[in-house]
Amino acid sequence: MTATNEWAASHECEVLIIGSGAGGATTAAILAEAGHDVLIIEEGPWVDQGEVVPFSLEQMDRQYRSGGVTVALGVPSIAYTEGRCAGGGTEVNSGLYRRPPEQAIARWKSEYKIDDFDANGLLSICEEVEAQLTVQTVPGEHTRASEILRDGAAALGWQHDESPRWMSYPEGGRAVDGKRQSMTRTYLPRAFAAGARMLTEHRLVGLVMSGGGATGARLSATSTGVDQPVTITFKSVFVCGGAIQTPAILQRAGFRHRVGRTLAVHPTVKLAARFDENVNTPDDVPVFQVKEFAPGISFGGSASHPGLVALSLTDNWRDFGAAVTAWPELAIYYAAITSQGRGWVQAIPGVRDPIVTYRLTKRDRALLGQGLARLALLMLEAGAGEVYPSFKQAPLVRNRADLAKMTAAFAATKASVMTVHLCSTAPMGENHKRTATDSFGKVHGATNVWVNDAALLPDAPGVNPQASVMAIAIRNARRFADERAG
């Protein structure tokens, strides 16, 4: 059994899973292996790993929503990306793996009153995930862009480490030899082996509601280029569309309590740094992360193919544009913060995509500036001759005195703020004032509707969130299966 994009007017299943990313794929595997009749629907296409170049423009076209970038409105607006393909974000992200911090687990448990939620249980699920995804550090040679982060941090005495990735490598393999162990290579095949079915290029139009229960789903099959209607009937449904689509789906089904009101992200600002040697590896991202100022501020490396290098220089193209011809000597790095701000996701009747807004607080805006300045200092220490900060009217930074000009000129409202970590739009827990679902993802007031993806995380964990999403999704799926077992 594999995925299909072929049209049929109707389907039936016991459990419908909407979305096939880190939440949906794991839910499908656990439930199918427990004997449930599972059908997964996915809006995007199935693209095998290796079919497109990682971090390329072609990948943005085929595997991301809206060709790569969507914008959350606010001052400044925040650009974000969402995977839209079989496997979701796990197919296209950096593959950097971080366990949920114990501090975050304890905070979520106490502030949101999540039952049976403890670090030991989640971390033991993380161990399973790590084995399944062959989470490991790079056995062989690192990319130059990666070493720059390590060396700059070491020169400053800043704490840093290598983030492991869900990659497999040949014996002693280099960073660029890694094969991403995304959902299309791991949990989705596991689900299929246990009998799960999957429809790709099937976009959900809406859930059919009767009281607090969902009885069916209306979809459009899109593979032929003409939308063809499809109906699905089921007993239970798991919404796993990610932190933007999931709340929109719930709102359209009539669920509004704490849905889409508390979007949390890790806002990031970027710079490009130029060295006197070739440092750019277009199809890979650095694996070192700097945690000296964590959880408030973290530094890491970004995808840096020539198109993205050009994009990073556009905020001050007049002064910086000429550098793009030297793109092999440039690499892009980011400073990410844990934000005090929150955003809204709001479905609009008759419009396909929800409106997303996000408000950075005064402290968030200041912290982005402090983070970018420290990142620029690290680049100078690593030997960068020129640093190009990504904000309007940014000065070129060549030395420490220039850092003062940069910090004086910076305003978050002039920066290209973006994020890849979106969560917390349907938080889980028994604290009804703050949550949209119970402790295991069942939507408050619903009889058979669950959420099981990044929307459940009560706030942004301060680290790459995929491990947190997977561990919580597996925990919740097991609970669902256990409650229904003999």
Add this chain to the structure above:
Amino acid sequence: MTDDGNTSMNQQLGTPDVTVVTGAGGWLGTGLVAAFLSDKHEYQRSGRLRLLVRDPADAVALRAASDRVEVVVGDISRADTALDLFRDLHDVDAVDVIHAAGIIHPNKMADFDAVNHQGTEHILRAAENAGVRRMVHVSSNSPFGTNADVADTFGHDEPFHPYFGYGRSKMDAELRVQAAVDRGLNVVMVRPPWFYGPHQPARQTTFFTMVRTGKFPVLGGGNQRRSMVFIDNLVEGIVRAELTPTAPGLAWWIADERPYTVSEIVETVGRALTDEGYDVQPNRLKLPNVVGDIAERIDAIFQRVDKYNQQFHVLGEMNKTIAVDISAAQRDLGYSPDVSLYAGMRRSIQWCHEQGIKL
């Protein structure tokens, strides 16, 4: 600026034949000179002291203190003052310089640059010409601004983000120091945050009075963190920076062991005052954060038109976190600040009492 492997294990240098101290009539300078001259002080030293003061009245008192003291009256914003200060020191074997002169609350903005920046350059050039052994430049937290988050702490090395006119002038001074290092001068820097202790000026006395009368403006929740340094701890840091052989160009935060919250500072000062026999009113002046924001904006507007208002400047800074990590000084210099906030505040209050200052 990285540590070249120097550690606190290094043998300390002996005290120099001549110690030049700028700003010797100021708060910090007075503390340094008192320590150097006192038989009982851990850091008393035997060589000559060449002291620069601006106020002739200070010169009289200092000359009377010891026959090892030579006093030069002048203004470091003038190049000839620096030449006077280093006159006849070329032939002395070991001369160290502690550059503690600076202006923090000036009458006009231009004084910041003239004294803190140009004045430092004059001292650096004169020290180079005199062939000094080692110089310690007293910098500040202000070239680095404030922490963007209450939980953030400045690391050993930070990007410049100067806080208004004072911060810019102290940053420019640091850049001059780095340039002098590149030319071959053996100069290092200490960066103290807000300091406190005996010999304090009137503005700090006002601080005690505000706490005693329950009128210290605590902004927001009072959970902002502030690093502070008791003057004796700062003297220790400066002397260790002078006498511990390290690579030139290094800079260290010199502060008390850890940052305090503003609430903790107010509470501790209140307790110290009570234990010294003062009648302390409970602090009632809790203001919303926005008051600090407004004061900061007024301060910025004043400074833009070349005016400086101490009240607005201090109030504007009160809702900020300025927290520093002293571990590099502990590692490189063996710095270990022994005096706690409570003990330091009690000594400051006792000093005020001895001087007949009414709190």
